[in-house]
């Protein structure tokens with residue numbers, strides 16, 4: 001039997017494409033290798049699922065690390081965060097805003113996001129335990145082979161994800177299909193991951209557990225700021241700023257260790273300087289100045305690192321004052337490695353966007369073949385960006401196929 005569409009992969013991107021096809025009565029099937037759909041989606045946001053965020057399309061795109069971030073304009077304009085919120089609302093699932101950025105389901109359960117995605121999809125369109133092994137372009141149509149059967153289709157959507165968290169089913173198969181078809185791929189690299197540091201392990205281990213929730217992280221030699229907060233762990237650094245920056249750290253670390261820096265207090269720079277000037281005027285003991293802005297443990301550590309003792313602040317020289325301010329405002333940590341691809345929340349890399357038409361997600365050189373979601377070289381930081389990209393690109397591919405079929 002010839003299908004209009006075969007979708008490979010039942011994660012968020014494949015299921016969103018399926019919704020579009022279903023609502024337009026297209027003859028399609030979705031092949032999922034697991035005995036259940038969207039295993040990764042169920043893990044997202046600590047099983048609460050950060051579905052999307054409240055950014056404008058412009059701000060969404062400008063928050064991405066990727067150089068080719070503007071590729072996503074069309075997909076997001078057609079189906080962006082507001083459309084995603086509306087999609088779930090129409091399926092009886094309200095989303096609630098948290099931290100003035102992230103949307104979570106009102107149920108606080110990722111399962112309800114999956115339930116909403118499945119509400120309109122007919123069971124007979126879903127094939128479980130069907131890992132696709134081969135994808136051939138036969139000129140007039142595509143042949144999709146699994147251990148259980150061979151399917152022919154006029155259109156194929158590859159929605160197999162990356163290599164992150166392979167136990168969920170995403171193990172890079174889509175990239176193998178792309179390479180076998182002669183398409184350009186970018187090797188997967190870890191994104192959204194914590195980082196390892198011998199510096200922390202050897203010299204800063206006593207800071208383990210310290211959270212700097214207002215820290216803004218910078219990578220030495222780069223201008224971009226990564227707000228969100230930093231956490232000292234027993235192996236290095238974690239926290240939202242680190243997860244966000246990790247994609248760029250992974251890029252740089254191939255040339256050697258990477259130094260990052262951040263403000264070690266929860267106060268902005270101008271307030272730290274104000275307090276410092278006040279401390280100098282009153283000639284406060286140096287520890288009182290520090291403990292006013294941070295935990296006792298951290299204040300003591302700063303003194304140790306500087307080789308200072310708790311004397312009055314003016315007993316130290318101007319040069320020492322500068323060292324003090326530098327360590328507070330630009331606390332440096334040397335990073336040696338990032339997490340491996342499999343343990344990162346998200347992977348950068350995948351099918352090169354050079355191969356894709358941004359207006360449709362179709363491979364420019366292979367009419368009828370689409371790649372969507374994390375299997376493409378499109379990814380973002382934490383904050384609902386990756387699910388938005390999966391939903392948005394899956395939706396665009398579905399719409400583009402519907403248009404092609406209707407216009408025929």
Ligand SMILES: Cc1cc2nc3c(=O)[nH]c(=O)nc-3n(C[C@H](O)[C@H](O)[C@H](O)COP(=O)(O)OP(=O)(O)OC[C@H]3O[C@@H](n4cnc5c(N)ncnc54)[C@H](O)[C@@H]3O)c2cc1C
Nearest residue numbers: 009011012013033044045050132161169373374384386387
């Ligand atoms: C722990 C964790 C937490 C996360 N939290 C968030 C969050 O809160 N918000 C956010 O925006 N993002 C989050 N992400 C990222 C987000 O989950 C992914 O970016 C998103 O799931 C990608 O969707 P996808 O459809 O492209 O691929 P996937 O979700 O990886 O789905 C791919 C599907 O394809 C199937 N498949 C693979 N190969 C084959 C094959 N050969 N044949 C048939 N089927 C196949 C897989 O089994 C899988 O079901 C998180 C990721 C992780 C790991």
